Amino acid sequence: MAERFIGLMSGTSLDGVDGVLAAFSDAGRPTVVGHATADFPPALRAELLALNTAGDNELHRAALAANGLVGVYAGVIRQLLADAGLVAADITAIGAHGQTVRHRPGEFDGLGYTLQLDNPALLAELAGIDVVADFRRRDVAAGGQGAPLVPAFHRAVFGRADHTVGVLNLGGIANLSVLPAAGAQGPVLGFDCGPANALMDHWCQTHTGQPFDAGGRWAASGQVRPALLARMRADPFFAKAPPKSTGRDLFHPTWLAARLGDDASAPADVQATLCELTAAACADDLRRYGAAAQELVVCGGGALNTHLMQRLAALLPGVQVMSSAERGLPPQQVEAAAFAWLARATVRREPGNLASATGARGERVLGALYPA
Known part of the structure; x- marks a missing residue:
């Protein structure tokens, strides 16, 4: 039986969330069997954009924006499951990229950081499905750029x-x-x-x-x-x-x-x-x-x-x-499908990065798992 993963992507365009439901063959090749999108509410989009630059009370605002983002993610997941006639137990895991608000790898004594707003624990709670998140920081820890991971x-x-x-x-x-x-x-x-x-x-x-x-x-x-x-x-x-x-x-x-x-x-x-x-x-x-x-x-x-x-x-x-x-x-499914693929790699403890692309010291298992 094919494994099913959901991939969620909200990119630097800040136009909303793309989600795909992907079925993987034994060879690891994905087939997209569902696609759903959701626009960001205007206030959330404005806040995510504002958080790309320094401002007042950033930690509090970022935490609330992450919760708002997860609310949009959860809606996309519900739509994917409903369209496919599936339930949470039919999905192995969700790959949730989060929203990048800072990306400064290698800038500070050779070890910078990358930050994606997300609340994967809340997403696991809302969806009832294991969540894999925080894909980029392991590559940065290994001296890489943390991007691109695709x-x-x-x-x-x-x-x-x-x-x-x-x-x-x-x-x-x-x-x-x-x-x-x-x-x-x-x-x-x-x-x-x-x-x-x-x-x-x-x-x-x-x-x-x-x-x-x-x-x-x-x-x-x-x-x-x-x-x-x-x-x-x-x-x-x-x-x-x-x-x-x-x-x-x-x-x-x-x-x-x-x-x-x-x-x-x-x-x-x-x-x-x-x-x-x-x-x-x-x-x-x-x-x-x-x-x-x-x-x-x-x-x-x-x-x-x-x-x-x-x-x-x-x-x-x-x-x-x-x-x-x-x-x-289709063009708007590729990035979300990539994070379904990366979530599968994490679950299987397989490397998700390519050192030749990111400059990391080697291939690494990426992400962290948040059980449902």
Whole structure:
């Protein structure tokens, strides 16, 4: 009988929670048999965003926000079970990523930290299912970046025996996995490329009142500002070699404001330039670290941005740029499915990270188990 796991993901885009119900074969390959989503209540979203920067009474506010997040998680779990006609006893465990509010690995005497708000004990109580959480900190403790953790999952699901594949997740931050063909020399790589939806969504919300640029239509209406793009790309992060990871700690509205200058008077052009920044940074990284790639599989909310996908294709001639849906897993299910996969690895005491991606001293069993 196939094992069933639930994966829950709320990413740096802060647009809500994606949950999947995945059934695993004996070989460990997941099949998504259910998908549910829930938006964040506006007050919770605002608080989670605010907690990315220093403020008053943070410990108290963070604890309450974690409880609020778990309330949304529990609703997604109930929906997944109801849709599948299952009960809690049918699920082996839940993989709950939590909401990242700080990500500073390696910055303090070589050992930094990463912090995801969550209350897995409360989630286990509400769901009546074992919960695996806190996936990233073990990798950081082993000298790694704690991110990205998805390359091993990408290899299991999207890897090909005959050619190299790039997998690009476009959430709030863009991260790239490079999966060599079976038998090819070189390790699996994975690292963050820079901002994706985080800055584009912020700019769109500020100037149009919409939470995101649907299809990239607003960006497509503007013109890229070369000088602004150059100022953005001058940030040292883009030239840094992997392993590397980032988040809202670096790419936040203040970072953008410091580079805008007179270009701020043309909002559509700024949106076009932000889109080009993402496309150019990701394309450059694929050429630099995955030059043999014949296809780029794109997932995350950015895969639904038609203009961004067109820019990636234009910047990567000779590479087939496709949505992960064309490889059997819709873009908004990939990250949640990865944390179902990681939860299974934890339960089985199997490593979940790839040291070649995160820079850790070796592979580690990730996460902590909270029994129901």
